Amino acid sequence: xxxxxxxxxxxxxxxxxxxxxxxxxxxxxxxxxxxxxxxxxxxxxxxxxxxxxxxxxxxxxxxxxxxxxxxxxxxxxxxxxxxxxxxxxxxxxxxxxxxxxxxxxxxxxxxxxxxxxxxxxxxxxxxxxxxxxxxxxxxxxxxxxxxxxxxxxxxxxxxxxxxxxxxxxxxxxxxxxxxxxxxxxxxxxxxxxxxxxxxxxxxxxxxxxxxxxxxxxxxxxxxxxxxxxxxxxxxxxxxxxxxxxxxxxxxxxxxxxxxxxxxxxxxxxxxxxxxxxxxxxxxxxxxxxxxxxxxxxxxxxxxxxxxxxxxxxxxxxxxxxxxxxxxxxxxxxxxxxxxxxxxxxxxxxxxxxxxxxxxxxxxxxxxxxxxxxxxxxxxxxxxxxxxxxxxxxxxxxxxxxxxxxxxxxxxxxxxxxxxxxxxxxxxxxxxxxxxxxxxxxxxxxxxxxxxxxxxxxxxxxxxxxxxxxxxxxxxxxxxxxxxxxxxxxxxxxxxxxxxxxxxxxx
Numbered sequence: 001x002x003x004x005x006x007x008x009x010x011x012x013x014x015x016x017x018x019x020x021x022x023x024x025x026x027x028x029x030x031x032x033x034x035x036x037x038x039x040x041x042x043x044x045x046x047x048x049x050x051x052x053x054x055x056x057x058x059x060x061x062x063x064x065x066x067x068x069x070x071x072x073x074x075x076x077x078x079x080x081x082x083x084x085x086x087x088x089x090x091x092x093x094x095x096x097x098x099x100x101x102x103x104x105x106x107x108x109x110x111x112x113x114x115x116x117x118x119x120x121x122x123x124x125x126x127x128x129x130x131x132x133x134x135x136x137x138x139x140x141x142x143x144x145x146x147x148x149x150x151x152x153x154x155x156x157x158x159x160x161x162x163x164x165x166x167x168x169x170x171x172x173x174x175x176x177x178x179x180x181x182x183x184x185x186x187x188x189x190x191x192x193x194x195x196x197x198x199x200x201x202x203x204x205x206x207x208x209x210x211x212x213x214x215x216x217x218x219x220x221x222x223x224x225x226x227x228x229x230x231x232x233x234x235x236x237x238x239x240x241x242x243x244x245x246x247x248x249x250x251x252x253x254x255x256x257x258x259x260x261x262x263x264x265x266x267x268x269x270x271x272x273x274x275x276x277x278x279x280x281x282x283x284x285x286x287x288x289x290x291x292x293x294x295x296x297x298x299x300x301x302x303x304x305x306x307x308x309x310x311x312x313x314x315x316x317x318x319x320x321x322x323x324x325x326x327x328x329x330x331x332x333x334x335x336x337x338x339x340x341x342x343x344x345x346x347x348x349x350x351x352x353x354x355x356x357x358x359x360x361x362x363x364x365x366x367x368x369x370x371x372x373x374x375x376x377x378x379x380x381x382x383x384x385x386x387x388x389x390x391x392x393x394x395x396x397x398x399x400x401x402x403x404x405x406x407x408x409x410x411x412x413x414x415x416x417x418x419x420x421x422x423x424x425x426x427x428x429x430x431x432x433x434x435x436x437x438x439x440x441x442x443x444x445x446x447x448x449x450x451x452x453x454x455x456x457x458x459x460x461x462x463x464x465x466x467x468x469x470x471x472x473x474x475x476x477x478x479x480x481x482x483x484x485x486x487x488x489x490x491x492x493x494x495x496x497x498x499x500x501x502x503x504x505x506x
Contacts, residue, residue, distance in 0.1 A: 004059065004391045006244075007328060009252060009275040010174055014393055019243050020273065025056050025063045026242035028234040028272070030251055031123070033070040034104040035085040038111050039295040040318070040333065041281045041288035045248045047319055047444075048278045048327045048394075050117040052246070054442050055390055066237045067120040069108075071101040072127045072213050073226040084205075084223065087213055097213050098127075111298045114315040116444045124233045126224065130215050132232040133224045136266055137203045145265045149194040151206030151220040157199040160261050169264045171199070174275060175253035201258055203228050227258035234271060235263065245272035249279050250287065278327045283308075285332065296333070310335040313342070316448050320345040323396045323443055344404075349447060351407040352435055354414040358428060370421035375409065379427055382406055383434045390442070399438060406431070460491065464501045467493065 004017040019025050029049045032038060049067075056063050072086055090097040112119075126133075137153055140146040145160050146153050161171040161179050171179050182199055192198065202225035207214035214221045234242065240263075247256065256275065263271040280287045283294045296306045304312030313321075321341035325331045382402045389398035410431075412418035423431070439445050463482055470478040483493045492504045 001387045002391045005393055006274055006276060007393045008273075009277050010270070010272075012176075015274070017274065019061065020241060023060070023062060025061045025244065026238040027053065027056075027063060027065050027244040027246065028230070028238055028242060029065070029067045029120075029245075030230060030247035030255070031067040031069050032104075032108050033073075033085055034101050034108060035089040036104060037297045037299060038104075038108050039288060039297050040301055041248075041295070043111075043115065043298065043318055044281050044322055044327075044331065045246070045278050046112060046117060047115055047322050049246050049276075050115070050444060051323070051396065051442065052244075052276070052394055053118060053120075054444060055394060058437070058442050064122070064238065065118075065120040066122045066124065066234065068230060068233055069105060069123060069125045070226070070229065071098070071105070071125050073224055073229060084211070084213070087211060090212065101127075107299075111315075114298075114302070115319055116315070116446050118444075122237050124237065126229040126233075127213075129229065129233050129236070130224065132236055133228045134204075134215075134217050136228060136232050136235075136262065138218065140203065140262065140265050143265055146203055147196065148219050151222060152194055152202060153204040153219055154195050154200040155203055155258070155261065156196060157201070157261070158197050160265065164261070164264055169260065169270060171257065171261055173270075174257050174260055177253060177257075201225060201227060201254065203262075227255055228262060230255070231259050231262040231266070231271070234259075235267065240267035240271070241269055242272055244274050244276055246276045246278075249277040250289075252277055279330045281331045281333055283333045288333070308335075311339075313338050314448055316445055317342045317345060319443075319445060324400060326393070326395050326397045328393070344400075345445070347407065348400075348403060348439075349445075351410045352439055353447075355410045355432055355435055358410075358413065358432070370419040371424055372419070372422040375418070375422055376424055376427050379406065379409060379423060379431060383430055386434055386438050396443065399443075403435070403438070406435075460486075460503050464493065464503065468501060 005014045006017050007013070008015050027049070029045070032042060032046075046067075049065075053063055053065050073084065086097050086101060090100045093100055095103070137146065140155065141148070141153065144156075145163075146155050157171050157179065164170065172182070179199060204217060204219060204224055205222050206220060207222045211223070213223055215223060234245070245256065245259075252275075260270050263269070282288065283296075286292060286294065288294055288296070296308065300306035300309065301313055301318065302315065304310075317338060318341075321338055322331065324341060324344070382405055385402045386399050389395040389402070392398075409418065409423075413420060413422070463486065467479050467482045470476070470482070486493055486503070490505060494502045494504065496502060
């Protein structure tokens, strides 16, 4: 099997993945800002890095996956006025800031479970690491790369670049931007008068009287800048140097660029060896985001209640839709594309179900004249491509293409168009094993209907238990009511001779 290669945004090329500590991987992924509901655009990075996490585990690595929750901070995004999103939204919703944070953190976790995402090993919050952020800011000031102005603290980008560019850590090393050009093109925004230079960014902001979220600091009461939280938390849980830093392509600049500068001052090195960035989900060619007023919330997506949606789309359809495109490529939303994903997932999963049923017969397979050597070779080549394509920068789209080439073979055996002995026992066993490993363990797909059926059975068993209790108390009114109400929705309760009850969905 080939070595895993990943596209490193820092070097702008694919590189063989070699962890710092053999057999172990430290991965930090920028998590959500819980100032509102997650939308379709948010789904892509979290599903992408869930699959990367799963695949690294599949390769045998012990992974420490850290994904933060941003529940406070002063956001400075390119070309937009800086703001504290949490406090602003809390005022609009008439909630305490941490009440708002809990509300949307719960919604985010619910959505991740619906997508069948694994939980990260550590999920630190910005508000839980104020001490660490202040400590880092103090060191940056002492080293001469930050300054205090009216109770706020700013990172001195020009001084940093002058000293660190010769060391191979220039400001712009990740995004490919040149500081002089940035200074010329940066437009004037509010609160620029406190900064020495336009490119300087906030490490700490003084809290105005009306600001609810505030903490004591050496510079007075205030709250942290956006970029410092990830530097502080990644250092705390993964060390000065770790393996993978991930996030959406929109975070490359300024967020990740600023992280590199902060960590370079404090720890004298670029914090991560490999920087991985997924591309955007677009609508009509434009990035999906709250600022563009083209957001489809995940709750709307699952229920089909957004005006642009022609129907509801389940979490597994969305996951499959994202898997169909290599993570660094743009993915454009349309109802047609999601419906195609729905059909594709249905076809693939039905074939997988057919494959699982072949397990009963596999013991009777014997090498005989029916064995088709050419077909065996084709199947084994397609199966080997799963590993080859995933090792080529996690190319899930190509793995799926190979899977769909296997579908006619699996269905052909099921429909008896292909002889039952055409594939060897070894080939059948490998086919079953690899399809399960990739569909369920690596890609994280699951049979939603089976899950729904399981929940239905649990509810019906509960009702059957209530009916049995009612009959034992000779409460035939309640017993008959449960039976009749269920019959009205097509579920027949049958009283067995041994006193048990069963049900049939008609």
